[in-house]
Amino acid sequence: MTNETMNFGADVSRLLDIVAHALYSNRDVFLRELVSNAADACDRLRYESIRDPSLTSGDTTFKINVFKDTGYRCLHVQDNGIGMSRQEMIDNLGTIAKSGTRAMMEQIKSNPANDQDRLSLIGQFGVGFYASFMVAHKVEVISRRAGTAETHHWESDGRAGFTIREATADEAKKLSSGRGTLIILHVNDDASDFLIDEKLKQVIQIWSDHISVPVYLSDPAKTEIDEKPVNAGSALWMRSKQDITTEQYEEFYRHISHGLDEPVLTSHWRAEGKIEYTALLYIPTLRPWDMYDPGRKTSVRLYVKRVFISDTMDGLMYPWMRFVRGVIDSEDLPLNISREMLQMNPVIAKIRSGVAKRILSDLNKLSEDDPAAFKTFWGQFGPVLKEGLYDAVEHREGLFKIARFFSTHQEDTLTSLSDYVSRMKDGQDSIYYITGENLETLKNSPQIEGFKARGIEVLLMTDTIDDFWLQQIHDFDGKPFKSVTKGSIDLSKFEKQNKTDDKKPESEHRDTTPLLASLKDLLKDEVGDVRISSRLTDSPVCLVAAEGEVDMHMERVLKIHQKYDAQSKRILEVNEDHPLIQRLSTLAQNAGTNSPDLHDAAHLLLDQARIIQGEPIPDPANFARRMARFMERGLAA
Secondary structure: OOEEEEOOOOHHHHHHHHHHHHHHHHHHHHHHHHHHHHHHHHHHHHHHHHHHHOOOOOOOOOOOOEEEEOOOOEEEEOOOOOOOHHHHHHHHHOOOOOOHHHHHHHHHHHOOOOOHHHHHHOOOOOOOHHHHOOOOOEEEEEOOOOOOOOOOOEEOOOOOOOEEEOOOOOHHHHHOOOEEEEEEEEEEEHHHHHHHHHHHHHHHHHHHOOOOEEOOOOOOOOOOOOOOOOOOOOOOHHOOHHHHHHHHHHHHHHHOOOOOOOEEEEEEEEOOOOOOOEEEEEEOOOOOOOOOOOOOOOOOEEEEEOOEOOOOOOOOHHHOOOOEEEEEOOOOOOOOHHHHHHHHHHHHHHHHHHHHHHHHHHHHHHHOOOHHHHHHHHHHHEEEOOOHHHHHHHHHHHHHHOOOOOEEOOOOEEEHHHHHHHOOOOOOOOEEEOOOOOOOHHOOOOOHHHHOOOOOOOEOOOOOHHHHHHHHEEOOOOOOEEOOOEEEOOOOOOOOOOHHHOOOOOHOOOOHHHHHHHHHHOOOOOOEEEOOOOOOOOOOEEEEEEOOOOOOHHHHHHHHHHHHHHHHEEEEEEEEHHHHHHHHHHHHHHHHHHHHHHHHHHHHHHHHHHHHOOOOOOHHHHHHHHHHHHHHHHHOO
């Protein structure tokens, strides 16, 4: 019998040390994680046995046993679930969160917070088995996959690596059902309380009472008499809401999410009628680490008549609700249907739509009843939820009710579209918005100066998805969306709020016609047009996209993500009231386009507009030379 020694996957040994220390103050969690994993193994075998009943022959009753051996100072957690093959033991016990470990390590390193915060981070990465090393200096795992004849033994001290070999005959006999997994923890001296039955009972009842598989405090190889399980052993989602405490709801959430945060919203209901199903769904407080994974995978578990089917089934939830955790239990789907057929089943589509309507309704109620909690939710999941505006036409009305945006109305306060419309000025027929990466940059954008001066609210949209759904949806409540960085906008019918900002009398105005003509000539290869702007009050110039062209921020996003090659030229808008523009107007009248000053000024104005827009200057060397010449002439004057 050969021992094969293997190293842990990348970052695992370092992560094990963090798990052991960051979770130390709450180490009861290790037992919750082991029992939860055991229950999942039973659920998976229950599903597999529908197609192959021989997998459970001789033992069709699923159970979990937690028992101690005080003589050897060992704690055992055993299940008669699906079990693991040799390769599965290597994959599942030798690598943590394959694609997420490094990201998690970086988060923990960049967040030197207290244990509870680190604990929450760790909980998002599904490293529950490794919590065993909080209380044990060595862990053994004996496992046999249902339907196979080989039993294997895995062992590690949680440091450099692990050994794996074929189990001995005596070790294999410890799996009394001939399948499943036995975890043996060699308990540390300072964790001796976990070798006391009352302590184990208390922890299981607190953390695992909701587990649908019964948990016993006995060695299955030695117990012959009937005993009562420690936990309630019934599916929590099938119980009446009146019989479930807040603590039980929260513990079930932690069981299915492997997180340690509290849900910001719990939604539990039973749908009856043509299609019957029960749903117990949660909105997390913390953002799952893989929320922006390109696969957009959802994580709600599907059960059929209390039989676990899948926890990663495409189609059960919309991708824009992928942050939702919980359980959906259908009464109408057949137990023996394949996962592939389930994805095409019309019942699934109806459940998906019904669940989305209910969750959106509950979120709308949360926004009314608890604005602070809703703000927390929106800050974490708003960008993902807005993906539904792009690809879920049937749910746009519900999404618009809860969608929130920053605006110029009140800084750092979110507003709904309904509230925006209620504040629109008399004569205002459009909902104005600007998109970009940074909220502070948008607040100071020159294109919104004229709107702010007139008290016209502008939505400040900072999520990339905003550029896309705005291409699909053209209006809200009959009011069209209009970008302030695109097309021609006439604000002259709206009075400025501060009268001192009004234009100078015509007698004090210099004619800007020669300047516009000169700028158009000098910049003809770089801009599509030069015109007077009603958008500007403080800045001399800004850039906007022409009507019918791609909006400026959208164009930048497309260049980055889709290698978009823009053919259109921007429009340079000029603030005729700005002192610089007035002086240049005089220069244009007197010297025309032949003036070196005007030539440099034209290109400097364009580069200034580009900088403000957050775009690179195409020729930094020429920009620097022009700036130096301009400053030199100014100092000389």
